[in-house]
Amino acid sequence: MTTTPKRKLIEVALPLEAINRESIRENYIYKGNPSGIHKWWAQRPLASCRAVLFAQLVDDPGSQPEQFPTDEAVAAERQRLFRLIERLVVWENTTDESLLREAHEEILKSTDGNPPPILDPFAGGGSIPLEAQRLGLQAHASDLNPVPVLINKALIEIPPKWAGQPPVFPGAVEEKITENGQPLEGMWPKVTGLAEDVHRYGSWMRNEAEKRIGYLYPRAKLDDGTEANVIAWIWARTVQCPSPACGIQMPLVKSWWLGKKKGKESFIIPRVEDGVVVFEIGHDVKQAPKKDTDGTVGRGGAVCVGCGDTTTLTYVRAEGKAGRLGQQLMAIAAEGNRRRIYLPATEEHQKAAEVPRPNNVPDTEIPHNPRYLTTPNYGMTHHADLFTNRQLTTIATFSDLVREVRELIKVDALKAGLRTGVRLELGGDGAEAYADSVVTYLAFTLSKFIDYNCSLAVWYAKEDRPKNLFARQAIPFVWDFPEIAPLANMGGSWSGSLRVLCESLLGTPAVKPIGKVQQKNAADRDYSSRLVVSTDPPYYDNIGYADLSDFFYVWLRRSLGNVYSETLGVMLTPKSEELVADEFRHGGKKEAERFFEGGFEKVFESIRHGYTEDFPITIFYAFKQSESTDQGDASTGWETLLSGMIRSGWTVTGTWPMRTERAGRTRHISSNALASSIVLACRPRPENATMINRHSFLTALKEEMPQKLSELQQGAIAPVDLAQAAIGPGMAVFSRYTQVLEPDGKSMSVRTALTLINQILDEVLSEQEGDFDADTRFCVQWFKNFGWSEGSFGDADNLARGRNTSVEGVQRGGCFRAVAGKARLLPFLDLQVNWHPETNERISLWEVVLHLAKALDEEGGDTAARLMAAARTRVDMDVAQELAYLLFAICEKRGLTQEAILFNGLGQSWSDLTAASRKQAVSAPQPVQDGFTFDEE
Structure with missing residues (x-):
C-alpha cells in the first residue's frame, strides 16, 4: 500500500504579500548583497528563493490531520509558519543565526530529521543554491556555462571552505591584535579573513598597476x-x-x-x-x-x-x-x-x-x-x-597581476602556517587552494571593472556619473562614452569594484555543508532520487546568456586559466547545447522552438525518472510573449516549457507570482518584460491519472479560475503580469489529466489550452463588473466603446438607462461630461483638483480608482494612501482593486500605453497602499446631500 505524499506549504498557501514586498525591496539593496559577486542576468531575489525553498520542504498543516484535526488548528499553524517566513525574507535577518536555526528545525520536522539535498541544474547566478546553503541544506549547482559555474563556486564552495580562516597578508592579523597582544576570540568569523585578504591583495594590485600604467x-x-x-x-x-x-x-x-x-x-x-x-x-x-x-x-x-x-x-x-x-x-x-x-x-x-x-x-x-x-x-x-587601446592596456595589466599575485599569496599562506596541499580544482584545502580562492575573487573584481571600463559604458548626466554596460541584457553599440580613470577611488574604478566585491563576499552565509558545483548540461546530468530540484531555467529566447557572458569569460580565462584549467579549457562559452531558442543559431524560428521544447522535455524527463514523490520540484519562470491568432492569445515561451514538462509526466500542483523585478524597468510595458516570476510547484503525474473531454476541461476552468485569480490579485501581482500568472492555475487543471480530448478525438495541445485559459481570464475580469456600482458599470462600458473619445448624447443615454443610472447622475459624480449633444469620459488631466472622497457628493469606484492612479503617479504613495484611507469609508476597496486590473486590461487592448502604465502601477502597489492607508487617520465623512447609493438614482 502506497501512502499519499504530504502536501507541502508551497502547494497550499504562502504569505505572498510579505515575500513580494521584501523581494522587490532587495533589488535596491547593494551593500553586502551576494549577487554583487559577479554580474549575471535575471537573478532571482534571495528572499523569494529562501521562501520557496522553505515552503517546498515544510509540510502544510492541512496534510497532518493527526496533529491538526480541526480547521481552526490548521489555520493557526499556517499562520505560525507564515510569521516565520515573514521574518525569514527580511534582508536584515539574513545574518540572524537563531532565526535561521529555527527555520532549519522546521525543515527537519518535515523531513524526518534528514533533509534532502537541493539541486539547481540551471544554476546561473546562484541565488537558489546560495539560499539552500543559508537554510543549512546541502546545495548542489550545475550549469553548462563556465561563468555561472565559477560564480556558484564563489558563492557556495569557496566561502565555507575558509570560514574562520585568518588572513595571510603580512601584518593583517597583527593589526587586529588587542592591547595585551592577544587576538580576540572569533576575530575572523565566517569569511572576514578571506575578504580581508581579497581586499589587501587587490589593493596591492592597484598600487602595482599604478607603477606600470599610471603615466597613461x-x-x-x-x-x-x-x-x-x-x-x-x-x-x-x-x-x-x-x-x-x-x-x-x-x-x-x-x-x-x-x-x-x-x-x-x-x-x-x-x-x-x-x-x-x-x-x-x-x-x-x-x-x-x-x-x-x-x-x-x-x-x-x-x-x-x-x-x-x-x-x-x-x-x-x-x-x-x-x-x-x-x-x-x-x-x-x-x-x-x-x-x-x-x-x-x-x-x-x-x-x-x-x-x-x-x-x-x-x-x-x-x-x-x-x-x-x-x-x-x-x-x-x-x-x-x-575597449579602447588604453583600456585594453590597463585590463591586460590587471589580468597579468591576477596571475602574479597568486604566487605571492601562496608564499604568504605557507608562512602563515597552511600546508601546501593540492590545487582548488582538485578539492585542496592548503596554501595552493587558498591562493586559488583569493585570485578567483580578484578575477571577479576585474569582471566588475570591465563592465564600466569599456567603450560601451555611458555617461549618466542626471547623476554626474558613469553607467555600466550591462544595464540591460544586451551589448549595444553606443555613440559617446566615458573612459573611467581606473586608478581613481570611485564606482567603476579598480578600488570601487574591489570594495563592492568584498562587501558582496561578506554577504555569503559561509556555512556547512560545503556546496557542490559541476559544469554539466542539465539534459545529461544524473538526477539522484534524493535530490530535490528547485531551478530558474532559461526564458525561451529572452536572454542570450552564453553570447553575453563571453564578454567576461574571455578575460576570466586569461586571468584564471591556470587555476581552472578544465572549466576554462575552451576558447568561448558553449553555444550549441545552450537551452535557448536562438533562431540565428538554429537556423530559423521553428527550428529554434523545436530545439528548446525538445531540450526541456529531455531535462524534465531525466528529472522525472526515479524522482522522489515526497517533495515537489519548483520552477521560477518569467516570460511574456503573446501572439494573437484566430483562436485567441497564447505564449510560445510558456507553450514550449509546459509542453515539455507535461509530456515528461509532470503536473502543476501550485503556482505563485513572485515580484522579482524592479518596478521602474527600462523596457516598454508591452515588451517581453515582467515584474513577476511565476513559481510553479510540480509533482510526477499519478500513474492512474484519467482523461477528460474539452467540455469538462472548460467546466473545471470556470469553477476553479475565479478564486485563483482573486488570490493572485490579493497577492499584489502586477496587472501587466496577470495574464502570465493565470497560466499557472489554468495549467494545474490541464496537467492533472493524461489527455484532454477534442470533439474529433484528438488530444488538445498546450497552445489551445493556453488560449482557453486566456479566454476564461477575460470572462472572469468581465464578470467582476457585476460587483461595481451603476456609475462605474456605465463608465467601464463607455471606456470599452470609446476610450477618451467623444460619443453622442444618445449613446450615453441608452447606455446609462441600461445600467440603472443616468447621464446627469454620472456627470454629477465628476467623471463624465455631456454638452451640446456630445459626451465623453473625463481623462486624468480633467479630473477635479483637490478631490476629497469623504465629502464628495456622489462617488463611484471609477472616480476613486482614477484619482488613486493619478495621485500615485503625480504625488507618490503617501498621497495615494491618504486618498485610499478616506475612500474606504465610502466604497469597497477590494472591488476597487478588481477595477484597477480590469482597466489595465482594457487599456492594453486599446493601445492606451500611458494609461496602462498608470493602472499597472496602481495594481502593483495596491497592497503597499492598503497597508499605508490603514495607518492614516481619516476624518468622519460629511453627510451625502442627495442620499445617493451605488445602485439607485
Missing part, C-alpha cells in the same frame, strides 16, 4: 594652475562627413549633456575651427541643448555639426565595417570641491590615450545575433574591439 592617465590642469584628479574622459565616436564641401571628422553624439543637477548644469558646446571640431563647456541653462537639438545622432541619421547635412546610419555602419570610425575627446570630468567639474579636451589628454593595441588580449569573435549584439553592425566584431 594624466591629472587635469585647472585655470588657477592647480591640478585635479580625473574621474573620466568623455569621448565621441567620429566619422568623416560625406559632403565634399565639408569632409570634417563629425562627432557622433547621443547627448551633449554632462551634468543635469540643478544649479550645477554642464554641457558641451561644439564648434568648427579650421576644419576641426573643438568643444567648449557651457553652464548657462539658457544656452543648454533642447530635446530637439541634443546630440547629433537619432533614428533618422547623424547630423554634421559643420555643414548641417544629415548622414544616413547606413553610411555610418559601412564606415565602421571598413574600420574608419574614429574617436575624439570632448570633455574631462574631474574632482572639484565637493562637486564634479568639467573641463574642455586638451591635446595632452587626447595624446595620452593614443597607445598601441596590446598583442596579448582576447581577440575572439562576437557571435552573430543582431537582437542583442549590435556592435558588429559598426565593425566591432571581436571582443577586444569593445
Whole structure:
C-alpha cells in the first residue's frame, strides 16, 4: 500500500504579500548583497528563493490531520509558519543565526530529521543554491556555462571552505591584535579573513598597476594652475562627413549633456575651427541643448555639426565595417570641491590615450545575433574591439597581476602556517587552494571593472556619473562614452569594484555543508532520487546568456586559466547545447522552438525518472510573449516549457507570482518584460491519472479560475503580469489529466489550452463588473466603446438607462461630461483638483480608482494612501482593486500605453497602499446631500 505524499506549504498557501514586498525591496539593496559577486542576468531575489525553498520542504498543516484535526488548528499553524517566513525574507535577518536555526528545525520536522539535498541544474547566478546553503541544506549547482559555474563556486564552495580562516597578508592579523597582544576570540568569523585578504591583495594590485600604467592617465590642469584628479574622459565616436564641401571628422553624439543637477548644469558646446571640431563647456541653462537639438545622432541619421547635412546610419555602419570610425575627446570630468567639474579636451589628454593595441588580449569573435549584439553592425566584431587601446592596456595589466599575485599569496599562506596541499580544482584545502580562492575573487573584481571600463559604458548626466554596460541584457553599440580613470577611488574604478566585491563576499552565509558545483548540461546530468530540484531555467529566447557572458569569460580565462584549467579549457562559452531558442543559431524560428521544447522535455524527463514523490520540484519562470491568432492569445515561451514538462509526466500542483523585478524597468510595458516570476510547484503525474473531454476541461476552468485569480490579485501581482500568472492555475487543471480530448478525438495541445485559459481570464475580469456600482458599470462600458473619445448624447443615454443610472447622475459624480449633444469620459488631466472622497457628493469606484492612479503617479504613495484611507469609508476597496486590473486590461487592448502604465502601477502597489492607508487617520465623512447609493438614482 502506497501512502499519499504530504502536501507541502508551497502547494497550499504562502504569505505572498510579505515575500513580494521584501523581494522587490532587495533589488535596491547593494551593500553586502551576494549577487554583487559577479554580474549575471535575471537573478532571482534571495528572499523569494529562501521562501520557496522553505515552503517546498515544510509540510502544510492541512496534510497532518493527526496533529491538526480541526480547521481552526490548521489555520493557526499556517499562520505560525507564515510569521516565520515573514521574518525569514527580511534582508536584515539574513545574518540572524537563531532565526535561521529555527527555520532549519522546521525543515527537519518535515523531513524526518534528514533533509534532502537541493539541486539547481540551471544554476546561473546562484541565488537558489546560495539560499539552500543559508537554510543549512546541502546545495548542489550545475550549469553548462563556465561563468555561472565559477560564480556558484564563489558563492557556495569557496566561502565555507575558509570560514574562520585568518588572513595571510603580512601584518593583517597583527593589526587586529588587542592591547595585551592577544587576538580576540572569533576575530575572523565566517569569511572576514578571506575578504580581508581579497581586499589587501587587490589593493596591492592597484598600487602595482599604478607603477606600470599610471603615466597613461594624466591629472587635469585647472585655470588657477592647480591640478585635479580625473574621474573620466568623455569621448565621441567620429566619422568623416560625406559632403565634399565639408569632409570634417563629425562627432557622433547621443547627448551633449554632462551634468543635469540643478544649479550645477554642464554641457558641451561644439564648434568648427579650421576644419576641426573643438568643444567648449557651457553652464548657462539658457544656452543648454533642447530635446530637439541634443546630440547629433537619432533614428533618422547623424547630423554634421559643420555643414548641417544629415548622414544616413547606413553610411555610418559601412564606415565602421571598413574600420574608419574614429574617436575624439570632448570633455574631462574631474574632482572639484565637493562637486564634479568639467573641463574642455586638451591635446595632452587626447595624446595620452593614443597607445598601441596590446598583442596579448582576447581577440575572439562576437557571435552573430543582431537582437542583442549590435556592435558588429559598426565593425566591432571581436571582443577586444569593445575597449579602447588604453583600456585594453590597463585590463591586460590587471589580468597579468591576477596571475602574479597568486604566487605571492601562496608564499604568504605557507608562512602563515597552511600546508601546501593540492590545487582548488582538485578539492585542496592548503596554501595552493587558498591562493586559488583569493585570485578567483580578484578575477571577479576585474569582471566588475570591465563592465564600466569599456567603450560601451555611458555617461549618466542626471547623476554626474558613469553607467555600466550591462544595464540591460544586451551589448549595444553606443555613440559617446566615458573612459573611467581606473586608478581613481570611485564606482567603476579598480578600488570601487574591489570594495563592492568584498562587501558582496561578506554577504555569503559561509556555512556547512560545503556546496557542490559541476559544469554539466542539465539534459545529461544524473538526477539522484534524493535530490530535490528547485531551478530558474532559461526564458525561451529572452536572454542570450552564453553570447553575453563571453564578454567576461574571455578575460576570466586569461586571468584564471591556470587555476581552472578544465572549466576554462575552451576558447568561448558553449553555444550549441545552450537551452535557448536562438533562431540565428538554429537556423530559423521553428527550428529554434523545436530545439528548446525538445531540450526541456529531455531535462524534465531525466528529472522525472526515479524522482522522489515526497517533495515537489519548483520552477521560477518569467516570460511574456503573446501572439494573437484566430483562436485567441497564447505564449510560445510558456507553450514550449509546459509542453515539455507535461509530456515528461509532470503536473502543476501550485503556482505563485513572485515580484522579482524592479518596478521602474527600462523596457516598454508591452515588451517581453515582467515584474513577476511565476513559481510553479510540480509533482510526477499519478500513474492512474484519467482523461477528460474539452467540455469538462472548460467546466473545471470556470469553477476553479475565479478564486485563483482573486488570490493572485490579493497577492499584489502586477496587472501587466496577470495574464502570465493565470497560466499557472489554468495549467494545474490541464496537467492533472493524461489527455484532454477534442470533439474529433484528438488530444488538445498546450497552445489551445493556453488560449482557453486566456479566454476564461477575460470572462472572469468581465464578470467582476457585476460587483461595481451603476456609475462605474456605465463608465467601464463607455471606456470599452470609446476610450477618451467623444460619443453622442444618445449613446450615453441608452447606455446609462441600461445600467440603472443616468447621464446627469454620472456627470454629477465628476467623471463624465455631456454638452451640446456630445459626451465623453473625463481623462486624468480633467479630473477635479483637490478631490476629497469623504465629502464628495456622489462617488463611484471609477472616480476613486482614477484619482488613486493619478495621485500615485503625480504625488507618490503617501498621497495615494491618504486618498485610499478616506475612500474606504465610502466604497469597497477590494472591488476597487478588481477595477484597477480590469482597466489595465482594457487599456492594453486599446493601445492606451500611458494609461496602462498608470493602472499597472496602481495594481502593483495596491497592497503597499492598503497597508499605508490603514495607518492614516481619516476624518468622519460629511453627510451625502442627495442620499445617493451605488445602485439607485
